[in-house]
Amino acid sequence: MQGLIEQLLNGIAMGSIYALVTLGLALVYGIMRILHVAHAAVYTVGAYAGLYIFHGTGNLFLAFIGAMVLCAIMGIIIERFLYYPLMKYPPFVPLIGSITVLLAIEEVCRLVAGPYIITFPAKLPFPEAHIGGIFISSTLMAVYCITASVLFILWYITTKTSLGLAMRATSQDISMASATGINSHMIVSITFIIGSAIAAIAGILVGIYYNQVYPTMGTVPAYKTLALIVVGGLGSVPGAVVASLLLGIGETILIGYANIPLPRDALAFIAMIGVLMWRSEGIMGSSR
Amino acid sequence: MKYVKFFFFFLLVGFLLSGGLYANDTIKIGLLVPLTGPAAADGFSAHSSVKLALERVNSTGGLLGKKVELIAYDDRADGKEAVALARKLIEQDKVVAVVGGSYSTPSRAVAPIFQEEKIPFVAAYAVHPDITKAGDYCFRNGFLGTVEGKSAAYVAVKMLKAKRIALLVSDNDFGRTLAEGFKYYMNKYAKGIATIVSEQAYPFQEKDFKAYLTKIKQENPDLIFASGYYFQTGPIVKQAREMGINAHILGEEGADSPKLLEIAGPSAEGFVIVTNLNRDDKRKEVQQFLKTYEERFKIQPDMVGASAYDAFMIICDSIKRAKSTKGPDIRNAIANIKNYDALTGQIKSFVKGEVVKDVQVQIVKNGRFRYLGVVTDPELITP
Structure with missing residues (x-):
């Protein structure tokens, strides 16, 4: 029983990290209908930026803020100069552009920071917990708390503010939203800012959690998040979060209890195929 | 105008001639290394070391009165990439021999190509058996995966006295081959002495080992054999210690990197590897x-x-001993090496392309790999 609870806690942590990376992708897809693969590159840059600022200032809070600002700027640049001009083409054109940007940024990171794994020796100031025989380390606690706060803030913005209303309107229909006086291009940019800033948080968190920052750290998230937004329902933010958490838990249970030689990465894609076959709108999506 | 044209023509001819002369003046040796992608750190290490070796050879007069030229290409540890570059080394650069400074997957893809063209190919550290099975022009200076796996099991059972062993295997050519060697030894020599209590394979890009380790913790082993690279074994060591697992952790040459020490931090103390290089x-x-x-x-x-x-x-x-740069001559000279003093120990000979030398055992002390022991049993180290 204790083993199961520990595995569940591991799974929730993994799912939380997936959720933080997937959020940006789900937001962007929801509003632009573009598979923003380059989001994984933003996440990588966030990790590097956080690392360098942390080394320079020794202040983790500044590292988070600095990386979020930098990633937000990067998000706007990608949106203005890559996706916006390509919007008039079929969806695979921006997708190809996006993949190109992902690879290019990975290589730039390698050129600037070197091919090595760089360690991120920061301590997140969160308490440890002993509940019964179960031990929750401070890094696990940090992952839970930070993810929960990000989700809460995002939920608040999208449901309780007029900005959120505009975002939801734009995601339903860009031209209709513009017709009602919403500056939809501005809303698109804001979406990129929010998604990219969350990616920066995810990058730093992953860097500290695994003590590794390296140029290709975005590769696995790049394809796994694609499966996740399909499973969650394309463009559905709550769906993406639920799918991420379920995947994290599913993967740890698979590793911990099923003795089948199935690589864990397969699970996301099996879920994706299942969803496409039986419930193509995803677990939370509506069949628009 | 006429003079300008003539001048350019002259320049062109000059370039061509000098290029030709230059090409004849050097002995070209190829190198395939992963300089970009996930294996880039190992590629950098291999490339830098070969550059040191090149400087050493050229500063002592080169070979057969000629300078040696290194042609290095980045294969990104990718099989398809490596095949194209192997063709380039052969057809364009006309190298006389090639150092395989990359991982098992690309190295086993290119070995048959060099074999066919009769160009000697020496894999530096890739472990997969297929590389040398490609033919008699393919050699390996590192250990065959199964040799290293057997040696690791020997270290686990005889040196560290483990009774209950958990395997945590990197799911690729490298990790699988090592685990096979490990299990071979356990079946043949350790029946009734030690048992394998669990075996799990994890994907190449894995970062979070907590789920695997939670399972291992329940089995309560006294040793974990981790067959993977430093970017996999490093987090394993760190996360295991964070979770309060006190069992010995045994790695192999893939974990032989200063980066492992950095990733695992203080948790690395007492971590043991079987490897190719003795720092002491x-x-x-x-x-x-x-x-x-x-x-x-x-x-x-x-x-x-x-x-x-x-x-x-x-x-x-x-090349020096063969006094020739022809493929077959170099091949014969490599095959006839006896008691060659290499950095990674004395090479006794090559058997079917496989190196025969002692396997080193190192332990982390004060943030550095240090000498712990050596495996010399011919039954284990002869492929």
Whole structure:
């Protein structure tokens, strides 16, 4: 029983990290209908930026803020100069552009920071917990708390503010939203800012959690998040979060209890195929 | 105008001639290394070490009165990429021999190509059996995966006295081959002495090992054998210690990297590996290499670099002894090596392309790999 609870806690942590990376992708897809693969590159840059600022200032809070600002700027640049001009083409054109940007940024990171794994020796100031025989380390606690706060803030913005209303309107229909006086291009940019800033948080968190920052750290998230937004329902933010958490838990249970030689990465894609076959709108999506 | 044209023509001819002369003046040796992508750190180590070896050869007069030229290409540890570059090395660059400074997957893809063209190919540290099975032009200076796996099991059972062993295997050519060797030893020599209590394979890009380790913790083993690279074994060591697992953790040459020490941090103390390089080797050349490398590249040298250095030097030494740059002559010279003093220990000989030498056992003490022991049993180290 204790083993199961520990595995569940591991799974929730993994799912939380997936959720933080997937959020940006789900937001962007929801509003632009573009598979923003380059989001994984933003996440990588966030990790590097956080690392360098942390080394320079020794202040983790500044590292988070600095990386979020930098990633937000990067998000706007990608949106203005890559996706916006390509919007008039079929969806695979921006997708190809996006993949190109992902690879290019990975290589730039390698050129600037070197091919090595760089360690991120920061301590997140969160308490440890002993509940019964179960031990929750401070890094696990940090992952839970930070993810929960990000989700809460995002939920608040999208449901309780007029900005959120505009975002939801734009995601339903860009031209209709513009017709009602919403500056939809501005809303698109804001979406990129929010998604990219969350990616920066995810990058730093992953860097500290695994003590590794390296140029290709975005590769696995790049394809796994694609499966996740399909499973969650394309463009559905709550769906993406639920799918991420379920995947994290599913993967740890698979590793911990099923003795089948199935690589864990397969699970996301099996879920994706299942969803496409039986419930193509995803677990939370509506069949628009 | 006419003069200008003439001038350019003259220049062109000059370039062509000088290029031709230059090409004839050097002995070209190829190198395939992963300089970008996930294996880039190992590629950097191999490439840098071979450059040191090249400088050494050229500063002592080169080979057969000619300078040696290194043609290095980035294969990104990718099989398809490596095949194209192998063709380029053969057809465009016309190299006389090639150092395989990359991982198992690309190396086993290119070995048959060099075999067919009769160009000697020395894999520096890739472990997969297929590389040398490609034919008699393919050699390996590192250990065959199964040799290293067997040696690791020997270290686990005989040196560290483990009774209950958990395997945590990297799911690729490298990790699988090592685990096979490990299990072979356990079945043949350790029946009734030690048992394997669990075996799990994890995907190449895995970062979070907590789920695997939670399972291992329940089995309560006294040793975990982790067959993977430093970027996999490093997090395993760190996360295991964070979770309060006190069992010995045994790795192998893939974990032989200063980066492992950095990733695992203080948790790395007491971590044991079987590998190719003994940092406490008393020989002057070894200490010289370790010192020069660290001074020049600002990072601790590792087994990958030392093995690539050796592979390059083995080729150079063989060209010297063969007094020829023809493929078959170099091949015969490599095959006839006896008691060659390499950085990674004395090479007794090559058997079917496989190196025969002692397997080193190192332990982390005060943030550095140090000597713990050596496996010399011919039954284990002969492929």
